[in-house]
Amino acid sequence: MVNELVQDFIKQFGDGGDIRKYFAPGRVNLIGEHTDYNGGHVFPCALTIGTYAIARKRNDRKMRFFSKNFSHLGIVERTLDHLINEKKGGWTNYPVGVAWAFTEKGYPIESGFDMLLFGNIPNGSGLSSSASVEVVTGVMLRDLFGFDQVTMQDIALFGQYSENNFNGVNCGIMDQFSIAMGKKDHAIFLDCSDLSYTYAPLVLKDAKIVIASSNKKRGLGDSKYNERRAECEEALRELQTKLDIKSLGDLTEEEFEANRTLIKSEVRQRRAKHAVYENQRTLKAVEVLTAGNLEEFGKLMNASHVSLRDDYEVTGKELDTLVEAAWEQEGVIGSRMTGAGFGGCTVSIVRNDAVDSFINNVGKKYLEKIGYAADFYVVEIGDGGRVL
Numbered sequence: 099m100v101n102e103l104v105q106d107f108i109k110q111f112g113d114g115g116d117i118r119k120y121f122a123p124g125r126v127n128l129i130g131e132h133t134d135y136n137g138g139h140v141f142p143c144a145l146t147i148g149t150y151a152i153a154r155k156r157n158d159r160k161m162r163f164f165s166k167n168f169s170h171l172g173i174v175e176r177t178l179d180h181l182i183n184e185k186k187g188g189w190t191n192y193p194v195g196v197a198w199a200f201t202e203k204g205y206p207i208e209s210g211f212d213m214l215l216f217g218n219i220p221n222g223s224g225l226s227s228s229a230s231v232e233v234v235t236g237v238m239l240r241d242l243f244g245f246d247q248v249t250m251q252d253i254a255l256f257g258q259y260s261e262n263n264f265n266g267v268n269c270g271i272m273d274q275f276s277i278a279m280g281k282k283d284h285a286i287f288l289d290c291s292d293l294s295y296t297y298a299p300l301v302l303k304d305a306k307i308v309i310a311s312s313n314k315k316r317g318l319g320d321s322k323y324n325e326r327r328a329e330c331e332e333a334l335r336e337l338q339t340k341l342d343i344k345s346l347g348d349l350t351e352e353e354f355e356a357n358r359t360l361i362k363s364e365v366r367q368r369r370a371k372h373a374v375y376e377n378q379r380t381l382k383a384v385e386v387l388t389a390g391n392l393e394e395f396g397k398l399m400n401a402s403h404v405s406l407r408d409d410y411e412v413t414g415k416e417l418d419t420l421v422e423a424a425w426e427q428e429g430v431i432g433s434r435m436t437g438a439g440f441g442g443c444t445v446s447i448v449r450n451d452a453v454d455s456f457i458n459n460v461g462k463k464y465l466e467k468i469g470y471a472a473d474f475y476v477v478e479i480g481d482g483g484r485v486l
């Protein structure tokens with residue numbers, strides 16, 4: 099596939115020079131949803147599907163982009179002299195945003211480049227296609243321009259910085275971090291309050307991770323993501339009138355319950371409750387998984403979905419239909435929405451011998467109720483962003 103992409107690159111941008119190849123995965127979060135920006139823990143892993151980039155430096159100030167996923171747009175040209183978000187730039191605002199972030203952080207990009215991208219993550223599916231583009235761009239800029247002091251964690255942070263400040267989505271660090279730092283067959287147990295992390299081997303014995311895409315498209319920018327974040331910040335401020343805490347992730351369930359009436363709105367109480375309980379669930383989930391208790395891990399995944407549905411209210415009819423149909427299936431260890439919500443994907447752990455019937459039955463129920471089909475992917479856990 100990569101060689102084919104190099105041929106495509108040559109077709110678009112011409113032959114010659116030092117053509118280089120890069121990859122960054124998509125990610126799936128197993129548990130710990132909407133906890134990252136609340137100073138809590140997450141437990142994501144990198145996938146083997148993701149974004150490929152083929153690139154070559156130029157001698158002028160032009161950045162020229164071609165995406166095989168948006169080939170009808172042809173080559174989109176931008177310039178290093180105007181590193182600003184342009185509506186008409188469409189998807190190229192992601193790589194341009196990363197070039198801007200490098201510059202802001204003290205790593206100015208000295209010359210332009212040609213870049214061809216191809217992603218095999220379904221766009222807008224909630225598997226972080228945009229963070230994948232950000233990280234692959236970061237890996238490329240570091241390599242092309244010799245920024246050896248930039249670490250993979252820096253690349254994750256620059257990606258988040260560009261998403262927050264260039265593309266206007268107030269996302270946390272989970273996506274970029276897991277995509278930059280992923281490790282084959284491992285999930286990352288990340289404390290988002292200080293970015294300390296460990297890798298946990300993902301031993302699923304006779305089970306597989308199945309992702310179901312609702313095919314309800316979602317862009318973080320036009321979703322209620324920023325609104326949820328603001329609600330949590332407000333709830334934190336209300337709690338801080340009495341408690342000495344830095345984030346909702348600092349609280350146990352008991353501490354929260356004893357102080358919840360400091361939060362003046364019922365809605366904000368539920369938002370904060372989710373953030374606190376989900377963080378505690380994530381700590382428990384990693385503990386039981388490490389002890390080999392997959393059944394208990396599955397139950398915590400299910401409880402996570404209920405909390406996201408009822409308290410955080412980010413699921414919606416499509417994701418609820420997929421998850422509730424999954425719960426009715428034999429051989430399903432756990433199932434929940436993954437990512438920001440409001441559409442996108444669910445993640446389920448399904449016993450090997452039940453995978454086919456799972457896909458069949460959940461697919462049928464979804465089609466009947468929603469009116470269009472879901473897509474299913476049995477996924478593997480892969481490494482983070484890299485030079486190929």
Ligand code: GLA
Binds near residue numbers: 130132133271273437
């Ligand atoms: C999106 C954001 C992440 C995280 C999740 C919800 O994927 O980019 O930072 O907040 O939603 O857990």
